[in-house]
Amino acid sequence: MEKKWWHNAVVYQIYPRSFMDSNGDGIGDINGIISKLDYLQQLGINLIWLSPVYRSPMDDNGYDISDYEDIAAEFGTMAQMESLIAQAKQRDIHILMDLVVNHTSDEHPWFIEALKSKDNPYRDFYIWRKPAADGGPPNDFHSYFGGSGWAFDEASGEYYLHQFSVRQPDLNWENPRVHAEVHAMMNRWLAKGIGGFRMDVIDLIGKEVDAQKMANGKNLHALIRQMNRATFGKGDAVTVGEAWSATPADALLYSGVEREELSMVFQFDHIKQFWDEHAGKWRSKPFELASFKAVIEKWQTALAHQGWNSLFWSNHDLPRAVSKFGDEGEFRVASAKMLATALHCLKGTPYIYQGEEIGMTNVRYETIDEYRDIESLNLYQERLAEGVSHEEMMQGIHANGRDNARTPMQWDDSPNAGFTTGTPWITVNPNYREINVAAALAEPDSILWHYQKLVALRKQYPVLVYGDFQPVLREHPQVFAWLRALDSERLLVINNFTAEHLTLDIPHQMQNWHGECLISNYAPRDRLAVSIELQPYESFALLIGR
Ligand code: NOJ
Numbered sequence: 245m246e247k248k249w250w251h252n253a254v255v256y257q258i259y260p261r262s263f264m265d266s267n268g269d270g271i272g273d274i275n276g277i278i279s280k281l282d283y284l285q286q287l288g289i290n291l292i293w294l295s296p297v298y299r300s301p302m303d304d305n306g307y308d309i310s311d312y313e314d315i316a317a318e319f320g321t322m323a324q325m326e327s328l329i330a331q332a333k334q335r336d337i338h339i340l341m342d343l344v345v346n347h348t349s350d351e352h353p354w355f356i357e358a359l360k361s362k363d364n365p366y367r368d369f370y371i372w373r374k375p376a377a378d379g380g381p382p383n384d385f386h387s388y389f390g391g392s393g394w395a396f397d398e399a400s401g402e403y404y405l406h407q408f409s410v411r412q413p414d415l416n417w418e419n420p421r422v423h424a425e426v427h428a429m430m431n432r433w434l435a436k437g438i439g440g441f442r443m444d445v446i447d448l449i450g451k452e453v454d455a456q457k458m459a460n461g462k463n464l465h466a467l468i469r470q471m472n473r474a475t476f477g478k479g480d481a482v483t484v485g486e487a488w489s490a491t492p493a494d495a496l497l498y499s500g501v502e503r504e505e506l507s508m509v510f511q512f513d514h515i516k517q518f519w520d521e522h523a524g525k526w527r528s529k530p531f532e533l534a535s536f537k538a539v540i541e542k543w544q545t546a547l548a549h550q551g552w553n554s555l556f557w558s559n560h561d562l563p564r565a566v567s568k569f570g571d572e573g574e575f576r577v578a579s580a581k582m583l584a585t586a587l588h589c590l591k592g593t594p595y596i597y598q599g600e601e602i603g604m605t606n607v608r609y610e611t612i613d614e615y616r617d618i619e620s621l622n623l624y625q626e627r628l629a630e631g632v633s634h635e636e637m638m639q640g641i642h643a644n645g646r647d648n649a650r651t652p653m654q655w656d657d658s659p660n661a662g663f664t665t666g667t668p669w670i671t672v673n674p675n676y677r678e679i680n681v682a683a684a685l686a687e688p689d690s691i692l693w694h695y696q697k698l699v700a701l702r703k704q705y706p707v708l709v710y711g712d713f714q715p716v717l718r719e720h721p722q723v724f725a726w727l728r729a730l731d732s733e734r735l736l737v738i739n740n741f742t743a744e745h746l747t748l749d750i751p752h753q754m755q756n757w758h759g760e761c762l763i764s765n766y767a768p769r770d771r772l773a774v775s776i777e778l779q780p781y782e783s784f785a786l787l788i789g790r
Contacts, residue, residue, distance in 0.1 A: 245549060245710070246501055250482045252709045253290035254588075254699045255340070255595045259560040260297050260319055261305055262652050263598055265664035272652070272663070274320035274328050283681070285335040287601060287692070288699035291482060292332065293340045293442045295560055297325065301351050303411040304389075304618050305650075307342075307444060308349035312429045329437050338439025340482060345426050346448045347412040354425075355413050362400050368419045371405040371453055372397075385456055390622035405453060407445075409618055417449045417467055427474040440481035443506070447487040447494075459489035465497055468505045477504055484554055484593075485509040488516075492546030499551040508552040508593060513539045515562060519644075526623065526632075526640030531569060533741050537715075537724050544591055544713040544726075553592030557583055558600055563648045565597070567606035575743050575781050576603050581694045581765035582739050582783035586724065588698035589737040589785050591713050599653055601695040602684045606648040607673045612638070616670045620645040656682035694765065701762055705787070707733040716754070722746055723778070735762070736772075739783040746778040759788040 264276030274297060284292070296306035299314040306316065315325050329339050348355055357366035373382035373394070381394035381403055387410075394403040395410045405414045415422050430441070450464025451457065468485070476483055483506040485498055490511040498509045517535055520527035547553050557565035566572055570579025580603035587594050609615060612624055612634075620641050627637050641647075647670060654676040655662030661676035673679075684692035702708050711728030722742045728735040736757065740746055750757075750772045761768035764784035769776070772786070 247710075248507070249480060250291065250507065250593065251552070252702050252706075253482075253593060254288065254702060255291040255293050255484075255593060256284055256287065256289040257293040257295065257559055257595055257597045259295045259598060259650060261295075261669065262650050262663075264653060264655070265666065265668075268664060268666040269318065270664050270666040270668045271318045273318065274315070274324040278324070278328050278331055281331055281335055281337070284337060287596075287696050288703075289596065290336065291338050291340055291439055293484075293595065294342060296342045296344060301349055301411065303349065303409050305616075307344050308347070308351075308409065308412045309344055310349040310351040311353075313432060326436060333437065338482070340440045340442050340484070341433055341438050342444060343430065343441040343446075344444040345415060346445045347406065347408060347414045350411045350413055358404075358413075359397060359399065362402070368416055369422055370413045371416050372400075372402045373405070373453075374402055383454075383456060385458075389619050390626040407448060407458060409622075414451070415449075417451070417463065423467070423470065423474075427471060430471070430475040434476060434479065434481065438481075440476060440483050440507070443483065443485040445488070446485035446506075446509075447489045459487075460494065465503075465505065468498070469503070472504050472506070481507075483507045488512050492543060495543075495547060495553075496551045499547070501550070508554045510554050510556065510559075511543065513543065518568075523632075523640070525644040526627065526637060528640070528643045533721060533724060536569075536741075537718070540590065540724075541713075541715050541718075548591070548712060553590070554595060555587050555590050555592040556595040556597070557587060558597040558649060559595070560597070560649050561646050562597075563644055564604055564606045565600050566603050567648065569741075570781065571743055572605040576605070577691055578765050578779070578781040579743075580691045582741070582781045584691065584695050584698055585737070585763055585765070585783045585785060586739050588702060589708060589726075589728065589735070591709075591711065591728070594698075594702075596695065597649060599649075601692050602654065602679055602681055603691040604651075604654060604679060605673065605675060606642065607651045607671075608642050609647075609671065612641075614671055615641065615645065615647050617646040617650065620647060654680040656680050694763070697763055705733075705735070705762070706730055707735045707787070711735060716751065717748075720748075723748060734788040736786045736788060737783075738778075738786075740778040740781055743780045745780065747775055748778050749775045757786070757788050759786050761785070762787055 261272050263272040265272050266275035297319045298309045299311035299316050300306045300309050315322050354366045354369045357364050358370050381392045385393040387393040389409045406412050447459045450461030452461045485506045487509040490509050495509050498506045518529045519525045566580045570583050624637050651673045652663035652668050657677045661672045684690040707728050707730040711730040714727040717725045725738045755774050758771040761770050762785045766779045766782050769784050
């Protein structure tokens with residue numbers, strides 16, 4: 245496999261609204277991020293995926309962009325953004341901008357023009373259809389944020405498509421002028437010295453609207469290749485596409501080296517498998533290790549020699565990692581470290597979502613009024629109207645709602661967790677007095693220092709980056725273990741995914757293996773014996789034979 249500079253890199257995701265507020269308006273901002281660059285440098289990360297900071301009416305917290313080349317006033321100015329890029333670079337950190345080009349805001353000048361008349365030159369930047377025979381929407385396509393995916397424009401008597409909110413009209417990627425505009429905009433960002441792009445719902449841009457085939461449409465890969473050639477393909481940018489529809493075969497198309505498309509994609513099999521078939525994320529299935537193992541193994545194997553995996557447990561749309569896959573109670577620290585070890589010891593590029601490095605947890609607001617996320621709010625109303633109970637929806641929101649990940653970053657134990665001197669736009673998680681960065685920095689055994697160590701290990705040991713993934717103890721119901729092998733080096737990774745004490749029988753061929761313990765969340769282990777007693781959520785990585 246051709247080596248790339250970013251193969252051993254670790255990415256940190258910042259959700260700007262919730263990261264650090266520098267001016268007391270209750271909303272995180274760019275200067276707040278700049279003030280925390282030393283913290284990120286100390287953590288050792290190399291790339292920041294910056295969720296959108298562009299000008300936006302904030303219907304979907306910035307994923308509705310009204311100007312791709314200006315900064316939202318509440319986040320700062322373009323001069324501050326350029327300063328962030330430069331100051332990060334001084335610390336060897338590169339910025340991945342969030343490229344949201346499946347849709348714009350309804351306040352984008354292109355859409356404002358498009359609304360003016362059917363023959364406006366920008367009309368075809370969006371997707372318009374005549375009403376159905378009964379005057380209703382052209383078809384029954386449903387928006388991800390509730391209701392029809394078609395909105396009626398009285399003036400022209402036509403409907404426009406919006407896969408997300410009614411204020412996020414979908415761009416028409418069958419129009420070459422859209423390509424030209426987007427490519428030029430991307431090139432101007434690259435010229436500012438950014439490190440690349442995270443591409444929002446990129447699997448939707450090739451949509452075949454009338455066939456209602458939104459994801460993975462027939463033009464998708466041609467469009468991405470064209471984008472690659474016209475923009476980032478010339479340099480060594482990092483690109484990661486969000487692709488909820490991706491199968492391993494698709495991921496090979498997106499990220500295969502010869503394909504000239506993207507560096508890697510985010511796939512969500514390990515997330516979706518714990519959603520209900522009908523109610524989706526609003527009704528969770530209990531975590532089950534066997535299927536989790538099977539999914540991770542499937543992806544590790546499929547992309548072993550071609551393509552590249554992205555590794556993540558959480559992001560701004562998902563619950564907190566420790567709440568979802570670990571234990572947010574008694575074993576919060578142990579399980580957060582175990583999850584960190586598992587993530588960094590798989591093959592691919594790890595992504596740390598802000599706050600994960602201190603073991604931040606889900607939040608449980610008691611009333612719906614405290615929630616801010618358009619998806620939770622819309623779906624709450626829609627499902628209640630369909631007869632779902634308040635209790636069931638609140639349970640769904642508590643488990644999987646997006647605001648779990650959007651509570652302010654917990655910096656210290658001062659009011660509002662040191663995030664703002666004003667009133668935060670969303671209530672701080674009340675556990676900030678215990679869980680915060682200041683406390684983590686002061687505690688040598690904290691989750692934070694565990695992450696820092698893992699990030700450093702990936703720089704030091706090529707086996708962690710390029711070693712083949714080989715499952716061991718495959719049938720074990722409580723332990724997830726694997727070997728990484730590169731040339732003569734072998735790294736054994738063992739994770740107890742439960743709160744139980746376990747006696748683990750070591751497979752015959754591994755008995756008495758010994759070596760250097762690279763990382764552990766209890767006392768380090770340097771030898772395997774015939775069986776070992778694992779503590780709750782114990783995990784360790786052993787470099788064999790050193
Ligand atoms: C995916 C983003 O991650 C999410 O936050 C957003 O709401 C949708 N795409 C629409 O842009």
